[in-house]
Amino acid sequence: MDTQSSPTSSSTTTYRNPIIEQRADPWVYRHTDDYYYFTGSVPSFDYIELRRATHIQGLADAEPVIVWRKPDTGPMSHLIWAPEIHYIHQKWYIYFAAAATDEIVDGLFQHRMFVLENDHPNPLEGTWVEKGQIMTPWDTFALDATTFIHQDQQYLLWAQKEPEIDGNSNLYLSIMDNPWTLKGTPTRLSIPELSWECIGFKVNEGPAFLRKQDQLFISYSASATDHHYCMGLLTADIHSDILNAASWIKSDQPVFGTAEAHSQYGPGHNCFTVSEDGQQDVMIYHARNYKEISGNPLYDPNRHMRAQIIHWNADHTPNFGVPVADHISTDQTASVDHAKES
Template sequence: MENNTNATYTKYNVPLIEQRADPYVYKHTDGNYYFTASVPAYDKIILRRATTIAGLADAEEITIWNKHESGEMSKHIWAPEIHYIFGKWYIYFAAGERDDIWKIRPFVLECQGQDPMNDAWEEKGKMQCADDDEFSFQAFSLDATVFENKGEYFYIWAEKVSVGKQISNLYIAKMESGTKLSTVQVLLTTPDYDWERVDFWVNEGPGVLKKDGKIFVTFSASGTGACYCVGLLYADEESDMLDPLSWTKLRNPVLATDEEKGIYGPGHNSFTKSEDGTKDLMIYHARTYEKIVGDPLQDPNRHAMILEVKWSETGFPIFEIEG
């Protein structure tokens, strides 16, 4: 499955961790960073822990869960994220079925203790929508993330709608618990612009960044090759997170392929803080070459990369790839 023949490393694109797509890094109150991501075989959920970001590269990687042999959660184990909410550890991920591989739905694991590396993880089944929600998780649904605002937790995910060549939108809802939503879905963004519609019409992979009273949500757009790129939404933290008018989408992508630097198809990122808490860091995946042989999903070389988020005078994040 290796496909490194076209790889060219520059000072800008040396991976933090190779062959780990959809990277998620969470800094906990215990001082540790926790890392999980999609693996090329899409067959398990892995976890690493280290006291520094750099330490994650060589940290022991353990498998905390393996896919089922059939039925739900038996194919396409994608984009896990680890969160500590409601006093417990949760991992949110998407999975399909061996006999219906594109029946992708969101699932939940709950840790049965306070040490996610050593305590048991229990399957909690599909993420549950609100009792009066007839729409959520009825179609291809993936890439869930969670964030807190004003003491409440919110869940953002991608779900396809329409017929034929379906469209992937982002939706948001409030959470009742670590395994259930309390409100019906609200449309956050749909692929409106040309850069969101290359190969496929896609908004997916949300990541949340907070700064000076604003909530920023990055998302990934278009197909998973070199056209993959990152867009940005923002809202005031005092506004109603479930009101679509609270959110504004920037007209152009904020991070895209940079041939000169050897970064192709950057996207599906998470955010964390530096060890001293002073810097915002973006952990994203990208390839180091443009040409992909066969299905991009089967190319294993989406590597976990890192960049420091800079801030403009007007308080907006700047995603500049630096060497």
Template sequence: MRFRIALFFLLGLAACTAPHTSQRVTKTFTNPLLPSGADPYSIYKDGYYYYTHTTGTNLTIWKAKNLSDLKTAEKKVVWTPPPSTMYSKQIWAPEIHFIDGKWYMYFAADDGNNVNHRMYVVQNSEADPLKGTWILKGKVADASDKWAIDGNLIQHKGVWYIAWSGWEGDVNGMQNIYIAKMENPWTISGERVKISSPDLPWERNGRLGDAYVYVNEGPQFLPYKNKLHIVYSANGCWTDDYSLGLLTADANADLLDPASWKKHPKPLFVKSPENGVHAPGHNSFFKSPDGREDWILYHANDKPGQGCGGHRSPRAQRFNWNRDGTPNFGKPIRPGVQLQSPST
């Protein structure tokens, strides 16, 4: 009996002093998340992130438990446009949304002529967006049917809204941010309302050859407490000054009244030459799997002068909030730095 008691005591002591091998091991990752990929976007549903970015030729989805695992994630081309259509070329900035039990992917495309860029949406009724068939629902346009890219949706106080980047007329030179109500996921109801133009000095770095093209694009809704923000990209993607700006409205304001939206006077996220990050922009947002952390997903170049091509790659970093309720993104983090993965 004494032997059994002594043995029990020794085993208990060993258990107390042995290393806790069952403790959770903190996962880390480094940016970029993939070697290349512009205009990154993701959605979290039923334990998985569904991620997409611009490929130019089709719609592709990555499926991962954690966005830091994109390099090894399952991926699939889910939709390729039929040739010789008005939406068969230059497929840009896809976004994936889950609305009323169905999946939708919004994107901009044209027939090979940039002047004809418009927004379109495809739909899938399967529970898993990598399965089933994606069907074109049609063009997403207001009555003016002007050049349009970068649509982003939000349901606010029971009403769906879409914000996008577009031209006032039919000639390139300035991209504005517009907003409108949605009747359903593929139909804009009512007229578009312009809520931002590139009119601040820091937004007007867009020389393209002998001309200047001033840009506000890539709007992303970001609700927080009693505010509704729109984070947008400014300056041409062909410049190293591609940056993020901020529009803010009171959550109870009329979102279709331009006066409801106030523009932050300075950019919130800019290049960091000292960290080897240039032209950061065209962002989106996601929560950590446990819902406790806010993360920004964006693309950037590693070197100056790399422009709008395939050098752009997706990156992620955690952000927090300022006392006035505006997001604080900090500086773009140097590629290769070990970061803690989003918390699970």
């Protein structure tokens, strides 16, 4: 997301969390029609819904429309995860991950990345056409595809298991030939290597792109999806070769994580948008409001969609603070302390 024109001054914009309950992996896109379009993982993992509103808070009451259901068999027939909606070359696209089975093999689900296309002006209407799987160099666990334009070039950013690297997933970046096809050799940007990226599982996933003045940022989520889940940040100069992994500097500590004092646990899988007045940058993310989980945290449905205003440091780097408490306006409780509470 480009926030080049957004000033760093304060605004009266406020949000009260949670905004949408039981919607993990939330994605919000503000279009030129001034609607915010929302999608996210549903607890049953078997369909994709969209909703829209002219205000982020209004997404809570917006009527959801199911735009695609998984088939009974085939590569997209199980565990529909993390849909995102994008507008590219006058068409709408939804990126999502799906698997041919619920089975876990060698510690991993069997997800691959897929794309839907719709040429109707309103993506809640029209027909969504399956464009197929995004093919990468490895036929392995892959998920969380997102896309952005930088210097007139479309890129895909995603998480995948590389066979020769230990862990669940790393972050990759590639130029795109079209909205469902990669071009050239992908660049591996990051692997889970720091202690806070490897709790429970070695995970780098859920990347999101943010551009601010002369810097580029990629946020991502790390570790198991319980209260250890947290966010890291990659930073690059806007004039650098972003396909050179050396251009990106990784934060040595989480930039957003569990806040026990606010009863917010495992925040992550975020995206970025702007406030209704265009004056502030907003982070959308999910988190739970309790710590103890029975069974596999992936199947606990209570990761709720939330919004929080981003504050900017003097050096033009984002300061995400800590997750705000439920039912408190975000501008009243956002902290400038980067430290993760545990």
